[in-house]
Amino acid sequence: MEKRFVYADNASTTKISPGVLDAMMPYLTEQYGNASSVYSLGRKAKIAVETAREKTALALGCQPSEIFFTSGGTEADNLAIYGICRALASQGKNHIITTAIEHPAVLNTCKELEKNGFDVTYIFPDVNGIIDPSDIKKAITCRTALVSVMYANNETGAIQPVNETALICKEKNVFFHTDAVQAVGQLKINTAEQNIDLLSVSGHKLHAPKGTGALYIRKGLPFYPLFSGGNQEKGIRPGTENTASIAGFGYAMEEAMASLSERYITVSMLRDRLTGKLLSIPGVTLNGDKKNRLPGHCNVSVSGIDAEGLLLMLDLKGICASAGSACTSEDSQPSHVLRAMGISKEAAKSSVRFSLGDDLTAEDTDYIAHVFAEAVKKLRKK
Ligand code: PLP
Numbered sequence: 001m002e003k004r005f006v007y008a009d010n011a012s013t014t015k016i017s018p019g020v021l022d023a024m025m026p027y028l029t030e031q032y033g034n035a036s037s038v039y040s041l042g043r044k045a046k047i048a049v050e051t052a053r054e055k056t057a058l059a060l061g062c063q064p065s066e067i068f069f070t071s072g073g074t075e076a077d078n079l080a081i082y083g084i085c086r087a088l089a090s091q092g093k094n095h096i097i098t099t100a101i102e103h104p105a106v107l108n109t110c111k112e113l114e115k116n117g118f119d120v121t122y123i124f125p126d127v128n129g130i131i132d133p134s135d136i137k138k139a140i141t142c143r144t145a146l147v148s149v150m151y152a153n154n155e156t157g158a159i160q161p162v163n164e165t166a167l168i169c170k171e172k173n174v175f176f177h178t179d180a181v182q183a184v185g186q187l188k189i190n191t192a193e194q195n196i197d198l199l200s201v202s203g204h205k206l207h208a209p210k211g212t213g214a215l216y217i218r219k220g221l222p223f224y225p226l227f228s229g230g231n232q233e234k235g236i237r238p239g240t241e242n243t244a245s246i247a248g249f250g251y252a253m254e255e256a257m258a259s260l261s262e263r264y265i266t267v268s269m270l271r272d273r274l275t276g277k278l279l280s281i282p283g284v285t286l287n288g289d290k291k292n293r294l295p296g297h298c299n300v301s302v303s304g305i306d307a308e309g310l311l312l313m314l315d316l317k318g319i320c321a322s323a324g325s326a327c328t329s330e331d332s333q334p335s336h337v338l339r340a341m342g343i344s345k346e347a348a349k350s351s352v353r354f355s356l357g358d359d360l361t362a363e364d365t366d367y368i369a370h371v372f373a374e375a376v377k378k379l380r381k382k
Contacts, residue, residue: 060189096119177196197217
């Protein structure tokens with residue numbers, strides 16, 4: 001098969017869409033005003049920020065006043081967890097419940113809070129990477145300030161029972177945060193209908209630039225900001241607004257929603273085609289729930305090989321994929337997500353994640369499967 005470039009790492013980051021770039025350009029060039037300035041150049045920047053806020057709110061089923069722009073998913077997660085916990089600590093609420101499969105942006109924030117007198121309960125998933133809401137229910141105490149459960153896992157794509165968990169939290173009067181970085185733009189989300197109190201979004205996972213994101217905070221929640229500064233974003237996230245990036249982020253949210261259903265079908269068909277071919281190779285197994293999975297995710301373990309070597313061979317043939325999470329790929333430890341699911345160290349170290357986008361074709365996925373099979377054969381002979 002002739003060599004081609006296939007980007008299959010959209011869970012890691014995505015390419016900026018042409019529409020997003022167009023939406024940003026005026027604010028990188030002529031419309032350089034500060035959104036807090038009262039003259040018309042500033043007012044134009046303010047309009048761009050507020051338009052993006054409206055688009056984001058529409059996409060998430062909330063009010064524009066409940067959206068706070070951040071520098072990305074990591075900041076949104078930190079802001080959500082510290083924001084609630086610091087506001088509630090004086091009421092004796094010093095317990096957090098989260099899962100063992102969260103992104104480090106959540107896990108390490110919880111670890112920091114543990115150093116500061118908080119107790120954290122880590123809920124483990126089943127072998128398919130899905131948590132059981134009844135485990136959350138059992139862990140809630142009168143000291144619980146927050147439950148934080150990701151919407152969908154970045155490594156396996158496993159979609160978590162967010163609705164059931166949020167309802168339990170509502171009944172128990174505990175705030176519920178979800179890191180929806182991988183889910184926004186892939187799944188229909190409605191914060192009001194789903195009883196979500198806080199939700200994190202990252203722009204670069206949905207064709208907006210890196211360093212953009214948002215936190216949804218339900219109106220009226222007790223909240224303490226992370227940074228001290230001016231009154232931008234109502235003081236919840238002070239600092240001069242990154243107008244161009246926010247405009248691009250808002251456009252990307254609108255664009256993602258407009259194509260969501262169609263894209264879900266196209267991408268999941270491609271994923272199933274790829275998954276089927278990969279699983280026909282002896283010793284290849286799928287990680288994560290078969291049914292409750294993001295449309296583009298395909299995470300497999302390959303017996304007898306190390307993922308690193310396989311990824312290098314894929315790269316030589318023009319294919320971009322990841323071992324576990326790209327955010328931790330410099331860390332040679334096997335994936336904490338797969339280990340929490342009960343997968344062996346060896347199988348976790350041999351896991352490769354493909355995350356497909358709608359720019360791919362069936363020929364691209366066949367190319368991945370072909371190169372993958374050849375590479376596995378070669379590596380097993382070594
Ligand atoms: N949460 C999840 C589930 C992610 O996958 C990522 C990034 O991969 C993040 C948080 C961090 O987002 P950002 O890269 O925007 O800081």
